[in-house]
Amino acid sequence: MGKTERRKRGTGGLYQRESDGMWVVAVPLPAGPDGTRRRKVIVRAKYADAVKELQKVRQKLERSGDLSTSSPTLSTWLDTWWERYAERLKVSTRPSYRSKIENYIRPALGNVKVDRIGPAHVARLRDYITKEKGLSSTTALGAHRVLSVILRDAEREGKIARNPCALIDAPKKRVHKVKYLDSGQARNLLAVCDSGDGTVSRDLAMAAVALLIGPRPAERLGVTSDEIDLTTGSITIAWQLQRLDFEHGCGEKAGGVWPCGRKRGGNCTRRHLDIPDSQEVQHVEGGLYLTRPKSRAGWREFTMPPLLRDTLAAYLETHEPGMCGLIFTRDLGRPIDPSDDSRWWDGLLRAVGLPDVDRHSARHTCNTILTELGYPVDVRQKIIGHASRAVNEEVYTHTSDARVTEATAAIGAAMDWRALGQTSPTG
Structure with missing residues (x-):
């Protein structure tokens, strides 16, 4: 619009102040609770910049219906955000968010006005964590992601025009070589857990669930008896056992x-x-609770490999469900603490003589074997429970669907340790 072109009534004006030559944007807003007139005022030195601001303000006002007349500091917005939006966080995630907000985001950027936060401020947060605090890039990445979520909601509310976290590369996560068991090692692990007398121990049942269908460790510990249907051979992954x-x-x-x-x-x-x-x-x-999986994709039902169905059927004949129907328990039916589960996995690998990989690697092992068997990513997602195709392809693989049933049967056949007999494991 030219400098002399008239604007529509009520859409905001642009004029130059005689006192200092600055260009002023003034857009009327809805009246306050007491009926007072309100308007959004922005001052810029250059006419072109003022025109851009006028366009932005009009777009924000059209999108949100109202605008604040002054921008809050990030510290103030953090408190507001927590009251309005923290409820949607998983209960197990809330302490992590609060820790990142209080230990990193507020100290580094709390005094900055929200509408002034730009890529340079996001970079400042990274440097505060890695250089001033001496912490890892992985920690910086976590704080970056939390800040991005918080500013995304500020953008939705019209407090900022664009999320600055989207304008700068996120910190790089510290790269660790992902380790997993190959199919031969996994098969030998199951074989050594098998007593050979027809009974199924807790070690064998837990290892079979971990390797044959690849649940998250918390999902494995959270399997309950009412989620297993031995008649149809189906299993439902609907809970996680977590220490809150x-x-x-x-x-x-x-x-x-x-x-x-x-x-x-x-x-x-x-x-x-x-x-x-x-x-x-x-x-x-x-402090142990059953919680729902972190995403709807994590809540899944599918047909077990026949090998796993038979294994769990034999296991449940001699092991009564414990508290809340948990099938994997310790003494007196009490839940297995995640830290004890980690020690169980590490001890099992040492006893068998296999490489030292963490318990999450069983999930990676399952997905990789499915990949080697030729099953596509969408089938693997339905078994493993990834919400994102990218996660399945980029993180976990190296190489009520009939294809899912076929895939679980195939991995069961590929991992059937019973054909091995009682052999010593090989690395």
Whole structure:
């Protein structure tokens, strides 16, 4: 629009101040609660910049219906965001978000106005974590992702024109070589867990579930008896067994110290779990809870390999379900703590003489074998439970669908240790 072109009434104006020559954008906003007139005012030195701002303000106003007349600091927005949006976070994720907000994002950028945050500020957060705090790029990546989520909601509310986290490369995650068991090693592990007398131990049943269908460790520990149908051979992955972190309930920090004097929320005299009403959880024991998988894709049902169905049928003949129907338990039907499960996996590998890979590698092993057997990514997603095709292809693989049933049967046949007999494992 030219400098002399008239605007439509009510869409905002652009004029030059006589006092200093600055260009002023003034857009009327909805009246306040008391009926007072409101408008959004922005001042720019150059006419072209003011025109761009006028266009942005009009677009924001059309999208959101209203605008704030002043931008909050990021620290203020962090508090507002937590009240409005934290409920949608999984209960197991909330402590991690809060930690990143309080330890990294607020100290690094809290005093910056939200509408002034740009790529340089996002880079400042990365440098604060890696250079000032001396922490890893993986930690910086986690904080970057949390900030991106928070600013995405600021963009949706019209507080910023664009999420600056999208304008800069995220910190690179520290690369570790992904390790897994090949099909021969996995088969030998199962063979050594088999006593050969027709009974199925907990070690064999847990290892079979881990390697033949590749659930997350928390999903494996969260399998309940009512999710297994031995008649149809189906299994449903619908819960995760997780240890949830307690939060402080004693008040607000002052000078970096909580009123109770304890550092950890779990030791607070008024500790509590911040569980939104929208999230379904079941208390099992102590700090252990059954929670729903992190995404809808993680909640899945499919036909087990016949080998796994037979293994679980024999196992359940001699092992009664424990608390909340959990099929994998310790003494007196109590749940298995995730830390104990990790030690179980490490000890099992040492006893068998196999490479030291973490328990999550069983999931990677399953997916890789399915890939080697030639099954496409969408079939693997339905078994493994990845919400993203990219995750399945880029992270986990190297090389009620009939194809899913065929795939699970194929991996069962490929991993059938019973043909091996009682052999010593090979590395």
